[in-house]
Amino acid sequence: FKTQWELLAALESWGIPVAPHRKRCHTLKEVHAWAHKIEHNIRGSLNFAIDGGVVKVDSLRLQEELGVVGGRDPRWAIARKFAPDIAETQLLRIRVNVGRTGAVNPYAELEPVEVGGVIVKLATLHNADLVAKKDLREGDWVQVKRAGEVIPQIIAPIPEKTANRDKVLKPWKMPTHCPSCGTPLEREEGEAAIYCPNVRCPGRQLEGLVHFASREAMDIRGLSYSRIAQLIDAKLVTDPGDLYCLTVDQLLKLDGFAQKGATGLIAAIETSKAQPLSRLLNALGVRHVGTIAAQLLARHFGTMDALLKATARDIGGVRGIGTIIAEGVAGYFRDPSARALIGKLSENGLTLEEPRPAATFGELSGKTVVVTGSLPTLTRTKATELIESAGARVTSSVSKSTTFVVAGADPGSKFAKAKELGVEIIDEAELLRRVGRE
Ligand SMILES: [Zn+2]
Structure with a gap:
């Protein structure tokens, strides 16, 4: 070998594990850019702790010439430390x-x-x-x-x-009543979470609207947390349907809204009407329904009407949807206030349909993929879209038929399940390579 780089490549080709995020740099500036990327985008998704990287002189001949100080400190390798985490x-x-x-x-x-x-x-x-x-x-x-x-x-x-x-210091006690509306809190058997059962709870409305407008859901630009709180305070909005009834004139009467901001926000709300059914299902905040379940349901039923007519049994029959999700979805749509909300969204011209996916072949054709934990750069929605556009199916639970698991930071039980079943686990960088994005 002539270089460190060739040596690493050879080791890798022989199946010996080497660090996957290495980079060959030609200037110090490139080294700093690499270190910045590892520290801020990659470190959080690794399943081991790192406090920095090592920068080495690539040429083995130069390495020899530079030598080693006192038999242990090579002059051709230096640690690039990150801020402690x-x-x-x-x-x-x-x-x-x-x-x-x-x-x-x-x-x-x-x-x-x-x-x-x-x-x-x-x-x-x-x-x-x-x-x-x-x-x-x-x-x-x-x-x-x-x-x-x-x-x-x-x-x-x-x-x-x-x-x-x-x-x-006194041991901490969980409050027994909702901090937002004062309703006694409930705990479902076998669940760690404690709930405020009041569907009209202002705390729920705020968080619900924040989720509805979020990037993963309806992606309404400019509808921030503080804006939503302001709209609720002004009694202009209590549920997502109200967003679509807002006017520029109403916004102009609120603090901090100028013509441009108000027009922009109304336009962003208008644009979100075209979001596919899968995004709307995620946006509604049905218990247990995240990005993946929403996409499975939207693709299977195609329209909101078809989903509204489905029984818990029909829903449970969708590949990848378990009983808990099915019960949650059916229960949600049985609720008259949910039905009223869907009616309101429909009257306001939301799409309520899922377009058919175009790709049936690609780099990951025929594969089944699970995504878990938070990825360094991709949102869950983006990652799912990327995997599906490469022809793979994304499911919400790990089984023997899972091809590989994409794991980010704090991956949880799916990660453990994958290890247990011996399913391959990769990170975001590897995913991007496999779909041909890097
Ligand atoms: Zn409450």
């Missing part, structure tokens, strides 16, 4: 938030701290059980982790940093 700070308060499906989840307010080059003030706590299991208390010192673009998480408390902790 774990920090210690104080947990100021544990608050709870009402999600769009009514799920009430705790989150942490932190003394601001720098983690991985970003100031972190909030961290997810997932659910009440996890807070109890980790015995997190308001006032605790905690270890905070942030990897890639993922929401920061609390790894564990550091009890020894608080003198007399057991006397000073």
Whole structure:
């Protein structure tokens, strides 16, 4: 071999594992660009921790000439360190938030701290059980982790940093009533999540509309969290159907809206009417229905009308849809307020149909793929579209017939299942290679 690069390529061709994200750089600028990409886009999706990369002189002849200092420090290799991605700070308060499906989840307010080059003030706590299991208390010192673009998480408390902790800090208790509407909270058997059952709960409405407008769902540009809160406060909007009745004049009466912004937002709302049924199904926030289930349902039934006529049994018969999702969907559409909402959306000219997918052959033709965890650059919707346009089927659960699993950060049980079944697991970069995008 003449170069490090050739050596690595040869090792790889012999089946010896080598780092997949290597790059051959010609200038220091390229090295920094590579390091930046690894640190901010790739690191979070790896299933092992890294604190940097190694930059090596490529030519083996030059390596020899440069030599090794004291028999252990080569002059031709140097570590390029990343910002540390774990920090210690104080947990100021544990608050709870009402999600769009009514799920009430705790989150942490932190003394601001720098983690991985970003100031972190909030961290997810997932659910009440996890807070109890980790015995997190308001006032605790905690270890905070942030990897890639993922929401920061609390790894564990550091009890020894608080003198007399057991006397000073009280164990945290989940509230018994909804922080937004005061309705007693409910817990479904066998589920970790706790719900506010009130469908008219303002907390649910806000989060529901935020999800409806989000990039993964109806993708309404300019309809931000604060804008939606403003529209709800002004009593202009309570459900997604109301968005399509908004006028430029109504918006102009609100704080912070000028002609251009108001016209732009109304145009963006108008554009979203053409979104396919799959995006609308995801946008509605039916419990257990995410991007993939929404696409499976939309493709199978084709129109909203057909789906509304389907029984839980019909829905459960769709390939890739399990009983829990089927019951959830049928239950949702039985609800008169959901039916009324669909009617309102239909009257306002939304598409309510799914176009037939064009590609039946491609790089991944005939393959079955599962996506799990958050990917460094692609949203779940984009990843699914990309895989399907290459001819593969995307399913929501891992089985023996799964060809491979694309795993991002925090992959969860699908990742474990794939390992257990020996299904191949790849990252986003490898996926892009396989669909011919990189
Ligand atoms: Zn509530």
